Amino acid sequence: MGYAPALDKRKKEFEEISVQYMNSLYNAAVRLTRDGSDAQDLVQDTYLRAYRFFDRFEKGTNFKAWLFKILKNIYINKYRKQQKLPQMVEISNVESTSSLASNITPENEVFDSLLDDDISKAIYSIPEEFRLVIILSDLESFSYKEISEILECPIGTVMSRLHRGRRLLRESLREYARKRGYVKD
């Protein structure tokens, strides 16, 4: 015997270190699935899979990044395909809009005056690969190295996606600002 107490100990240890990340995981899940119920299922799936592979987690390495990597993989395999919403805004030629400083009102003031809803929509309008890097960096404050581990890509790719993602975000925010009449074409 002794199997059950060992199992309990493992479960307790897992819960102790993983529960603190639930809000972060849920937040990222909501941002990815855009649906509260799917987000809850995604987080639940993440915890189940993480617990299943807890033995494979290398102690001393970054547990939060490990959880996010699991969440990202489940999202891609199971949830992304179910999304009903199309990408909202098609953005092109973003790289060519090099000088965007507004003619009259400073751009930062323009962005600041946007409604939270517009800001959310602008972020959601960015293609997912860029949105995810922005969420991991700007919301979750992961380092580029951690993001590269979560996304399983080189640091250079993280850097370029973030660069491009912020440019896309800026263009999208300007689009919403234009719609609100805050900036002129």
Place this chain on the structure above:
Amino acid sequence: MECKYICKFLCAYLDEELSLEKAEVINEHLSWCNSCREELEIQLVLKSLVHERFGYVKAPDSLLISVISELEHAEEYRESGIQALDLIRWGTHVAQLYKDKEDLKEVLVPYISMGLEQNEMCMWITCCISEEEVKESLKSNISNIQNYIDKGQLRIISYKDWYLKNGCFDCQCTLESSFHISKQAISCGYSGIRITGDSAWLDESNWSNFMKYENQVNASMNGQKILILCTYVENRCSHDHITDVINTHKYVLSKAEDSWMIKRTC
């Protein structure tokens, strides 16, 4: 140094992700270039905008409760072998809507292979695909398939010998056979049983009786170490049939744009 080049690194500069050496180069450039300073300021605004205005959505309290409760049952979850399904708990009743044999194999080969790998007894009830075809398709995943058949871990049975054992479909008899074989699997030392059954033989005359059986499966699977995946020919199902399938299974797998996705129904 050109502004275009500097701009590429402003993100990383802002995030303090550059080497000291590179950061120095940027510092020097920013000391005289107004346009890049403005660009940096905008980047900073964007970063804080995401952080402060996009904000945090707090997880509902019920999520913590349900996660902890599911972890209590973690040992009851099995690898389904199907990416779109991921882990499924014992007692899960799934349906697949398929168009042709290839669709069927795409889902059932990994599903059954995973069951065999996880020490489950597996039963493939065939209709539109022959026993030889099943064996051949499983060989792509499992080399010694005949060994599994010889020791009784894998059973390939025709629908006639399972659903129509007495010449016609008998709901109660089929249900009893499933639970009988489930007990047998446990007593032989397997973790449980994984079943897939094809319903291509169904016609309008026995549809409602079969749906009655599907409902009874749901009512009796709870707590049993059984996984059931029922397969339905999509283009032979009317709208009402599809609704029935959705109502009687926890997940329904269907193909969209070359990949399998699930509809979660309850």
